[in-house]
Amino acid sequence: MSGIRDDKLQPLTPTLFFLYMLPPIVMDAGYHMPNRLFFDNLISILLYAVIGTVWNALAIGLSLYYCAKLGIFGEPLPLLDTLLFSSTVSAVDPVAVLAIFEEIHVNEVLYILVFGESLLNDAVTVVLYHMFEGYAEMAYEDGIESILPIDYFAGFASFFVISLGGTAMGVIWGFLAAFVSRFTHHVKIIEPIFVFVMAYLSYLSAEMFHLSGILRYITI
Known part of the structure; x- marks a missing residue:
């Protein structure tokens, strides 16, 4: 009905959702x-x-x-x-x-x-x-x-590692974004781009290390 062939439609996959939509x-x-x-x-x-x-x-x-x-x-x-x-x-x-x-x-x-x-x-x-x-x-x-029991313990521990790791990643990128923005006040046209780019890069870095990208967004 939309005029787009079925083989050209992009299915909604977890990767597409977590990396581009979320x-x-x-x-x-x-x-x-x-x-x-x-x-x-x-x-x-x-x-x-x-x-x-x-x-x-x-x-x-x-x-x-x-x-x-x-x-x-x-x-x-x-x-x-x-x-x-x-x-x-x-x-x-x-x-x-x-x-x-x-x-x-x-x-x-x-x-x-x-x-x-x-x-x-x-x-x-x-x-x-x-x-x-x-x-x-x-x-x-x-x-x-x-x-094994060690797997259950690892899953329980990973909950804190992922959460705290995502928070720490957000703090690091927050300081980095604040530092870079000190030198962009003369180029107002690209200043908003740094906000979006560095925020998205911080999300990707958290996901790359399998940390919580959502908690990273909150702390940044």
Whole structure:
């Protein structure tokens, strides 16, 4: 109907989404984030985003697994498959809620709690998804018994490494962007380009080392 041949259409792949579509969305959210309110309520936001998201993913995944064991779905489902699915549906994007909050001018603390949780929630679900995806690949290749206790510990530790590493990457690129922008005030026409280019390069550098590019955008 669009006049484009089917063989010319580009399918939506995870690589296309994570490298080209997600960065500008997260950059826009991080750029317009009220920093002072965010860091003043960081503990509460982390409680909702990290503990709440992990609880949701485990609760949904285990509920689906035991419902399948009871025969509700007609056939059993592997535990890792249900956890992988639950990690994708645990992400919350309260765009409509935030739009209503902004229109009726709710309490600023309530607004930043919902806004900050929605940002960090995406980062947590991406980490959970990659962790469960790795476990599922190991189980399909060598069986569930091939996953050793050290693998579970490594997955738990990788959550902190990816999160803290992405944050550290954002701090480094933030200082670098601030340093470069000191010498661009005479060339106003290219100054905005540095903001976008360095922000995108910081995202790519975080993804290259398998760190959290979303958390890097927030800290930069």
